[in-house]
Structure formats: C-alpha cells, structure tokens
Amino acid sequence: MSEGLTWTVYDANTMTQAEIYGKVLCEIGKKNEKIVGLSADLAKSTKIGLFAEKFPERFFNVGIAEQNLFGIAAGLAKSGLIPFVSTMAVFTSMRACEQVRTDICYQNLNCKIIATHAGTSFGQAGTTHHCTEDIAIMRSFANMTVIVPADGIETANAIKACVDYPGPVYIRIGRGFEPKFYDNEDYGFEIGKAITLVDGSDITLICCGTTVLQAVEAARHLKENDDLSVRVLNLHTIKPIDKDAIYEAVCETRRIITFEDHNTIGGLGSAVADIIAESGKGCAFEKVGIPDCFCIVGYPDDLQNYYKLDSDGIIEKVRIVMGKDFEEDDDWEDEV
Amino acid sequence: MVNQTDIIKSTIILRAMLPVMKILVSDDKKMNAKFSGLNAKVQFKAKNDNDETGACLIFKEGNLEIEQRICSNPDIEFTFSDIIKMNDFFCGKPVLPKISGWLNFFLLVKIFFLLFGMKILMPDSRPNTPEKKRLKVKMSFYMITTALSQYNKAGDSEMVKWTKKQPDRIYQISVDEDIAAYLRIKAGKSKAGRGTYTKKRPFVHLKFNGVDGAFPVVMNDVDMVTAVRNGLLVIEGSPEYGRDLGDFMVRIQNMLV
Numbered sequence: 001m002s003e004g005l006t007w008t009v010y011d012a013n014t015m016t017q018a019e020i021y022g023k024v025l026c027e028i029g030k031k032n033e034k035i036v037g038l039s040a041d042l043a044k045s046t047k048i049g050l051f052a053e054k055f056p057e058r059f060f061n062v063g064i065a066e067q068n069l070f071g072i073a074a075g076l077a078k079s080g081l082i083p084f085v086s087t088m089a090v091f092t093s094m095r096a097c098e099q100v101r102t103d104i105c106y107q108n109l110n111c112k113i114i115a116t117h118a119g120t121s122f123g124q125a126g127t128t129h130h131c132t133e134d135i136a137i138m139r140s141f142a143n144m145t146v147i148v149p150a151d152g153i154e155t156a157n158a159i160k161a162c163v164d165y166p167g168p169v170y171i172r173i174g175r176g177f178e179p180k181f182y183d184n185e186d187y188g189f190e191i192g193k194a195i196t197l198v199d200g201s202d203i204t205l206i207c208c209g210t211t212v213l214q215a216v217e218a219a220r221h222l223k224e225n226d227d228l229s230v231r232v233l234n235l236h237t238i239k240p241i242d243k244d245a246i247y248e249a250v251c252e253t254r255r256i257i258t259f260e261d262h263n264t265i266g267g268l269g270s271a272v273a274d275i276i277a278e279s280g281k282g283c284a285f286e287k288v289g290i291p292d293c294f295c296i297v298g299y300p301d302d303l304q305n306y307y308k309l310d311s312d313g314i315i316e317k318v319r320i321v322m323g324k325d326f327e328e329d330d331d332w333e334d335e336v
Numbered sequence: 337m338v339n340q341t342d343i344i345k346s347t348i349i350l351r352a353m354l355p356v357m358k359i360l361v362s363d364d365k366k367m368n369a370k371f372s373g374l375n376a377k378v379q380f381k382a383k384n385d386n387d388e389t390g391a392c393l394i395f396k397e398g399n400l401e402i403e404q405r406i407c408s409n410p411d412i413e414f415t416f417s418d419i420i421k422m423n424d425f426f427c428g429k430p431v432l433p434k435i436s437g438w439l440n441f442f443l444l445v446k447i448f449f450l451l452f453g454m455k456i457l458m459p460d461s462r463p464n465t466p467e468k469k470r471l472k473v474k475m476s477f478y479m480i481t482t483a484l485s486q487y488n489k490a491g492d493s494e495m496v497k498w499t500k501k502q503p504d505r506i507y508q509i510s511v512d513e514d515i516a517a518y519l520r521i522k523a524g525k526s527k528a529g530r531g532t533y534t535k536k537r538p539f540v541h542l543k544f545n546g547v548d549g550a551f552p553v554v555m556n557d558v559d560m561v562t563a564v565r566n567g568l569l570v571i572e573g574s575p576e577y578g579r580d581l582g583d584f585m586v587r588i589q590n591m592l593v
Contacts, residue, residue: 065390097396098374154580173581201506201536201537201538201539201541201573202503202504202505206532227501228503229539229573229574251535251536251537252536252537254504254534254535277417281535282535285527322503326535327506327535329522331527332525332526332527333527334352334482334485334486334526334527334528335482335528335529335530336351336352336355336356336358336402336482336528
C-alpha cells in the first residue's frame with residue numbers, strides 16, 4: 001500500500017526534509033573532503049544516495065546491518081573523518097542503540113546521524129517502522145546532541161551547523177512528505193537556541209518537527225477567534241536544551257504545552273518539564289504527543305489529527321490549559 | 337433617586353479614591369507631619385435605602401488604613417443623607433454632611449486638611465513642584481487601577497463583558513521604580529495591585545518615561561497617541577486592549593468629575 005506513496009508532492013525537491021538533506025550534504029561535501037556518507041541499504045529512501053552518486057569514493061553502503069553501520073562510522077570518525085550516517089530512525093535508535101551509545105557517544109566521536117522516517121511520518125508502515133521513542137533514547141546518551149528540524153529548510157541549516165559542531169549529533173527528520181515552513185535559511189538558526197515564531201503572553205506552545213507549522217497555524221486561529229496571545233517556540237534542539245527560552249516562557253506566560261510527534265515519555269515534553277520543575281515556578285503544563293501506547297497505524301496526517309498534533313488538536317488543548325490555574329487563585333481583593 | 341450609576345460611583349469613591357489618602361499621608365511631608373503619631377477613627381457614611389454604606393479612616397500611630405465598613409465609636413463621623421450627596425462631596429461639590437465629634441476639633445481640622453489635599457486628584461488641580469507632580473501621578477495611577485477593578489466588581493455591563501472574555505491577563509502601568517500599579521483580569525474577575533506584577537509578563541504594559549512623561553497624560557494635556565509619539569510613553573502588548581483600557585479610564589474619570 002505504501003510503496004506507491006513516494007514523493008507525490010508537486011515539488012518534492014524543494015519541500016521535503018530528506019531531499020534537501022541529500023542536496024545540502026552534497027554541497028558541504030564539495031567543500032569539506034573529510035565528510036563521508038554511510039547507509040544500510042537505504043541510500044535512496046534516506047536521500048543520502050545523492051551524496052553517493054556525487055562522491056562514490058566517499059560513500060559506504062554496509063548492507064542491511066545497522067549495528068555494523070554505526071561501528072564503521074565510529075571507526076571512520078576516529079580516523080579524523082566526519083561521517084554522516086543515514087538510516088531510519090527506528091533502526092538507529094533501537095536496532096543499533098548499543099553501537100550509537102558505546103561506539104560513538106562514549107568516545108564522543110564526531111559522527112553525524114541523520115535519522116529519517118521518524119515519529120509517525122511513515123505511519124502507514126506499521127509499528128515496526130514507527131519511531132516514537134528515539135528522542136527519549138538519544139537525549140539520554142551523554143555527549144549526544146539532538147535536533148528535530150521543523151522542515152527541509154531547517155534541516156539544511158541543521159546539517160550545515162552540525163559539521164563544525166563537535167561530537168555526535170542526532171538529526172531527526174521525517175519520511176519526506178513534511179510541508180515547508182520556512183521561506184529561506186536566514187532566520188537565525190543556531191544549535192541550542194529556540195526560535196520565537198510568534199510572541200504572546202497568555203500561553204506558550206513549545207514544538208519541534210512537524211508540529212511547529214501546526215502550532216503557528218493554531219496560534220493565528222486562536223488570536224483571531226479566541227483573542228488569545230499565544231507564544232510559539234520552535235525548540236529544534238532538544239539537547240542541549242535552551243533553558244533560558246523555557247524559563248522565560250514559564251515566567252512570562254505561566255502556561256506551557258509541548259507538542260511532539262513522539263511518545264510523551266522522555267521526549268520534548270519531558271525535557272521541557274525538567275526545566276519547569278527546576279525553575280521552581282508555578283506553571284500550568286501539558287505534554288501532547290503519542291501517549292504511553294504503540295501508535296495506531298495510518299497516514300501521518302490522520303495520526304496527527306488523532307493524537308491532537310494538528311492545528312485543530314492544538315487549539316483544543318490550548319482552550320483546556322487556559323482554564324487551568326498556575327497558582328492558588330482565591331485572592332481577588334484589590335490592594336489599596 | 338439613587339440609580340445604578342450612583343452606586344457604582346460611590347463604590348469607586350469609597351474603595352478606590354479614599355484609599356489613596358494613604359499615599360497622601362505617607363508621601364507628603366507636611367501631611368505626614370500633621371498626622372504623625374495620631375490614633376483616631378473617622379467615619380464617612382451615607383444612607384442607602386434601609387442600609388448604610390461607608391468607609392472608616394483608621395489612624396494608628398500616624399499610619400492610615402481604610403476599612404470598608406461602619407466602625408464603632410468613631411472620633412468623628414461624616415453622615416450624608418444619601419450616597420448621591422456623599423458622591424458629590426468627594427467630587428468637590430458644595431455639600432454639607434452632618435458632622436458629629438466637634439469636640440475633636442483639632443482632628444477635624446486635620447481631616448479637612450486631608451480632604452483638601454485630595455483635591456490634587458481633580459483634573460483642574462495642576463501642581464507645579466516636582467514633589468507634588470509626583471504625588472499626583474502616583475495617586476492617580478493607584479486610584480485608576482483600583483477604580484477599574486471596582487468598576488468591574490460593581491457590575492458595569494460593558495466592563496463585565498470586557499473582563500469576562502479574557503484569560504489571565506495583566507495590565508501594568510509603570511512610571512519608575514517606585515510608582516507602578518497593575519490590574520489583573522481573569523475570566524470576569526479583577527484585582528488591582530501595587531508595584532510590578534512579577535508572576536507573568538503583562539499583556540499590556542504602559543511604560544511612562546518617568547513622572548515628566550506621565551504628568552502630561554494625567555493632566556490630559558496630551559492623549560495617549562500623542563504621548564507615544566512624543567516619547568512620553570511606550571505601550572507594549574495588544575494595542576486594541578490598551579485602547580479599551582484607556583476608554584474605561586475615561587469613562588470612570590467622566591463619572592467622577
């Protein structure tokens with residue numbers, strides 16, 4: 001069923017995360033000879049195949065052997081190269097979990113992992129191909145940087161930025177049907193720094209990946225119809241997390257909802273919750289994502305709707321959280 | 337015949353205007369000296385149908401507290417035959433209340449002195465020393481934030497409609513480190529507060545450029561738009577809601593003068 005659903009978008013070359021990733025990798029590969037590419041028989045699907053065509057002598061297909069893929073990448077990094085490793089997120093974070101942790105992270109190697117088909121982006125492929133646990137796994141590894149770009153443009157920025165960023169980096173992207181959010185690359189992307197897309201003082205929506213576009217759409221709707229001043233943060237880097245932006249959101253809006261195409265245990269929401277707890281401030285808070293269950297099977301758009309990750313769901317959640325108090329709230333006597 | 341507007345007006349006078357007497361007593365040096373060490377109770381009350389409404393000025397060691405009740409055994413008592421007359425009295429119109437406690441003549445003089453000092457709030461009162469300008473600005477902003485809250489609590493239909501639709505929001509006014517007041521609104525409820533609200537970012541923040549920036553606005557020498565244009569004021573946040581708030585301020589002011 002899913003085989004025919006590849007790159008049907010009218011201009012996939014400019015819109016998809018994976019496509020842009022492949023092109024950007026070719027660009028930077030031209031400038032930096034230390035960059036090498038690796039895949040486990042998924043070069044075409046993950047778009048690292050573009051790099052393979054351009055630089056065949058710097059590309060290694062290890063076959064369907066993900067543990068081996070990361071072990072080899074660790075060796076190449078150890079020898080001074082900058083390996084870009086691409087396979088599906090589910091195989092990166094779970095099948096090759098030990099190799100990523102021990103071979104790469106433990107040695108703090110300069111290895112860049114581009115994990116595709118993350119979250120529910122390949123929802124129709126079933127549970128074996130869903131990947132709603134990878135952020136939780138990857139952010140728990142010492143030395144690992146975790147980035148979840150909002151779209152293809154941000155993926156390009158993340159790829160470029162990670163070349164000179166020391167240590168292992170995990171960049172989590174979708175399958176390729178994700179819509180474009182940014183118009184161009186000049187919006188101030190910096191690893192570890194959240195982007196305020198919409199300013200507001202009533203509530204903050206903290207998002208990553210595909211939920212960013214949906215949250216901005218929801219904020220616009222809530223402004224027009226509910227007269228709400230909604231702040232939207234694109235927290236593209238889950239680790240190292242932008243504590244200042246979250247702390248500011250806690251202090252200034254006192255209501256936060258996180259939206260992520262990931263399990264609500266251990267992902268973006270949990271990372272944000274840690275900072276809220278550390279702040280010691282009262283904050284009405286909710287994590288929205290895939291709850292503690294295996295995701296149902298379906299098309300990504302339907303799954304986003306089912307799990308309240310589309311703009312309708314976000315609007316619904318905002319209205320609920322706006323009704324919550326962030327502190328004892330029974331003193332309405334005027335100070336005189 | 338007392339109508340709803342008269343009741344709202346008396347609520348604002350008793351609960352928003354009278355309390356800023358505290359600032360007059362604490363911040364004005366002459367006034368402070370006059371009441372230094374004083375212990376006394378002064379009652380203002382008016383008949384309201386079969387009931388009485390009023391506020392009591394309680395001086396403890398020269399410090400003033402205002403209590404919204406009819407207190408027992410006041411040293412001086414001002415009684416008005418109805419709340420319309422009480423409203424007029426506090427708005428500077430010639431009304432003579434029944435006064436009991438003439439034996440406390442010196443206290444009575446001091447109270448008249450204090451009431452006279454409250455005229456600084458009147459639009460036509462134009463102080464010319466920096467201290468008095470500061471006092472007027474501080475008293476005006478403290479009064480207006482409480483007046484807005486009381487206007488809502490008293491049930492003005494327009495204000496209630498406006499506050500009801502809002503989530504938890506702060507309307508902050510700040511002049512400098514010492515002069516700041518805010519209005520918190522949440523789903524129909526309201527609260528006036530002193531100082532800077534630190535638990536949340538203001539939804540609308542009127543930042544005046546010191547007393548010199550605020551004074552022309554308080555005096556109605558310039559409107560808000562001109563004040564912004566001339567650098568006297570910076571308005572951060574929703575312009576629509578800032579305008580609404582300004583409209584309610586004008587309505588309250590028109591009611592009091």
